[in-house]
Amino acid sequence: MSESQQPRHAAPNPKHDVKALRTVQFWALPILATLALMSALCALYLGGILNPTTNLRHFPIAVVNEDAGPTGAKIVDGLSANLDKNKFDVQVVSHDEAQRLLDTAKVYGEMVIPPTFSSRLREYGESALMPGHVERPSIAIYTNQRAGTLGSSIAGQTLNLAATKINQQVGQQLSAQVAAQSGGAELTGAAQLGLASPVDVKSAVYNPLPNGTGNGLSAFYYALLLLLAGFTGSIVVSTLVDSLLGYVPAEWGPVYRFAEQANISRFRTLLVKWSIMVVLAVITSAVYLAIAHGLGMPITLGWQLWAYGVFAIIAVGVTSSSLIAVLGSMGLLFSMLVFVILGLPSAGATVPLEAVPPFFRWLAEFEPMHQVFLGIRSLLYLNGSGQAGLSQALWMTGIGLIIGLLVGGITTRIYDRSGFHRIQGAVEMAIAEAHQAQHKSRTDTGPKHGIGSADKADTATAPDPAKATASAKAAASEPAGAPDAERESPSERT
DSSP, X not given: OOGGGSOSSOXXXXXXXXXXXXXXXXXXXXXXXXXXXXXXXXXXHHHHHXXXXXXXXXXXXXXXXXXXXXXXXXXXXXXXXXXXXXXEEEEEXXXXXXXXXXHTTSOSEEEEEOTTHHHHHHHHHHTTTSOOOOOOOEEEEEEOGGGOHHHXXXXXXXXXXXXXXXXXXXXXXXXXXXXXXXXXXXXXXXXXXXXXXXXXXXXXXXXXXXXXXXXXXXXXXXXXXXXXXXXXXXXXXXXXXXXXXXXXXXXXXXXXEOOOOOOOOHHHHHHHHHHHHHHHHHHHXXXXXXXXXXXXXXXXXXXXXXXXXXXXXXXXXXXXXXXXXXXXXXXXXXXXIIIIITTTTTSSSSSOGGGSOHHHHXXXXXXXXXXXXXXXXXXXXXXXXXXXXXXXXXHHHHHHHHHHHHHHHHHHHHHHHTTOOOOTTHHHHHHHHHHHHHHHHHHHHTTTSOHHHHHHHHHHHSOOHHHHHHHHHHHHHSOTTSOGGGOOOHHHHO
């Protein structure tokens, strides 16, 4: 049968009309499978964000004690004792070390006790007994918005609550000292109020983010865009390549057709998809960069951001294409599970990893979303520092790319060598063409001969469906790499 005579639509089997619609399995299977997936999504996403303060574990906070007197050390000891050691990791460090931790997003906030705290506190207490100008002792609290918006908010709330308790404790001690010095004389109401709350707590944002960063969310959304470019791009590329090579149907509105099947192995097909993903990654990363710049997002390391974007899209796209090639249609679901479903709640972007359940902290050790986010955050907010997550992002992205190359390359080669060739529906097509050829021969010979002659013509020229089936099965088991001259289409065998 010529190519122009091949049907564009699959012919229905009259024995399988609507009976499938009447079974419980037909309705229950898609409903239950989709319901299970959506329930898992709901549990994962809501379970990871609803109770961040309850799930706190080893939340890092820095404390800098520069006080030359004894009061600063007492405040540090009280702070460490009042905060739950399982929930908070209070790191008492120097000023330079605290700045390094803030610049590399290793802590979400810090408390600074200045060098003159003890001396000013003593002078403040003495001012209640004698006139004179005096300054209140102060404590500074800095939140690190570049480490994460919610993380800096938790740090600010925690440190401010701790400072309030410290203020009350210091006030009680100072009031007792002043009362002893006054010999029991009654103080004015203003003096008593001032002594009850002697510490001035100053809160500020350390190295605040500029406009155009979405309050610290631009890094997360940019990382998500890179993941989607690799994941969604691999689905589109795989579908279109398979359609153009004739291995899956192409549907455009009412048109349903198969392209002529190309003589190409699974491994070579995967190489084609990988190559397209590389070209797509180079262009897509540049487009993302241009759009972000046009929308006003501050970008200081443009070339580095573009290069890492290319790297991330290639790694995700190659791995997703390999999963689709290895698992077939189930590879789409598995890719979505790895790159999107499990990636979003374990990214550590909207909710810090120290404030999510342990399962998500474990996922973040290898989930691609978290690694890409670390790299993008470092390039956008933290001057591209390797200690701020860029080094980890590069290593883990590279490992993911290698795994994708090995899994896809080795498995498709095994499929090719084992005879699992991509000749879909060869047997069914041969049978359909045999019946069509038989019907055509009857139509062509009917008007020219009698009934007896027509029967003879049908017997002599009509192909045997059983032989066509055997021929098609032989074609399906033929190696994909056989020369074109030795391979016949089902219609030629018929």
